Amino acid sequence: MISVKELKAANDLIKAYEKTFKKPIKPDKNKKLFTGVDLGTAYIVLAVVDEDGTPIAGGMQFAEVVKDGLVVDYNGAMQIVKKLKAKIEKSIGAELDLAGIAYPPGTDINDCRAIKYVAEACGFRVEYTMDEPTAANNVLHIEDGAVVDIGGGTTGIAVLEKGKVISVTDEPSGGTHLSLVIAGGKGISFLEAEKFKKDRAEHKSLMPMVRPVFEKMASIVKSSIKGHKIDTVYLVGGTCCFEGVEAVMEKQLGIKVVKPDNPMLVTPLGIALGSMREGKKEELLYE
Ligand SMILES: Nc1ncnc2c1ncn2[C@@H]1O[C@H](COP(=O)(O)OP(=O)(O)OP(=O)(O)O)[C@@H](O)[C@H]1O
Ligand SMILES: [Mg+2]
Incomplete structure (x- = not known):
């Protein structure tokens, strides 16, 4: 770590x-x-x-x-x-x-x-x-661990050993899916949901609606790191700006999750x- x-x-x-x-x-x-x-x-x-x-x-x-x-x-x-x-x-x-x-x-x-x-x-x-x-x-300088990049379209998982990437996975599940769930749940357009989602003040009340999406992402992470000795997961990518994602991940994975201030x-x-x-x-x- x-x-x-x-x-x-x-x-x-x-x-x-x-x-x-x-x-x-x-x-x-x-x-x-x-x-x-x-x-x-x-x-x-x-x-x-x-x-x-x-x-x-x-x-x-x-x-x-x-x-x-x-x-x-x-x-x-x-x-x-x-x-x-x-x-x-x-x-x-x-x-x-x-x-x-x-x-x-x-x-x-x-x-x-x-x-x-x-x-x-x-x-x-x-x-x-x-x-x-x-x-x-190049920013985080991790020796051993997993980088989880949750962007707009996909969740990318990379396992690092001695500072080098040794295995990667990229699965189609990202911020776009979060916005789709919010749009459906609130009866608003996708673009409205995108905007709404980025308002930090709304994150707490939105969490129950988007938790299943984060749990799905966590299950992708879990299967990708299986077989590797990982003690810490590092979150990057815009979707990780969502407050509370780190807690959901930590609970699902049962390992330490670190999130930089602006992932x-x-x-x-x-x-x-x-x-x-x-x-x-x-x-x-x-x-
Ligand atoms: N403050 C925020 N809160 C929640 N989500 C956010 C916030 N800021 C950006 N996002 C979401 O982050 C995503 C974009 O992140 P990022 O720029 O890392 O993705 P990308 O690199 O364009 O996509 P990909 O890696 O999938 O190709 C979008 O879905 C956007 O809605
Ligand atoms: Mg990206």
């Missing part, structure tokens, strides 16, 4: 990144910038860090252009990434060039290529590719940090 100190360091870094959405930082001209491009089922998120790993800027937009790691609306995805990139460039007064992308665990290499093409068509030089749990672990931003930031680290390695090679 990561220590309290390590979790605090991860939370501080995520918080610093979160702040840059509203208050981007003017980068040092002598330092290289690295962008993480996260194309998800529900959100497209960009994260920019400098060569020291300091968060510089961020941006996100709700988008239905990717389904289960597959780009289903290439032009739509491109337009959003282009817009987010231009907005960040304007706000920091610098151009973004080097970038990394991540693919959901278990996706086909061809689907991953489509994600890369979208970023490249927007003017990024995509030099770094990683799987999503590895990206998340939604872990993977995008981790893509940028992973790119930065790889970029540094290359520099050392060519020196």
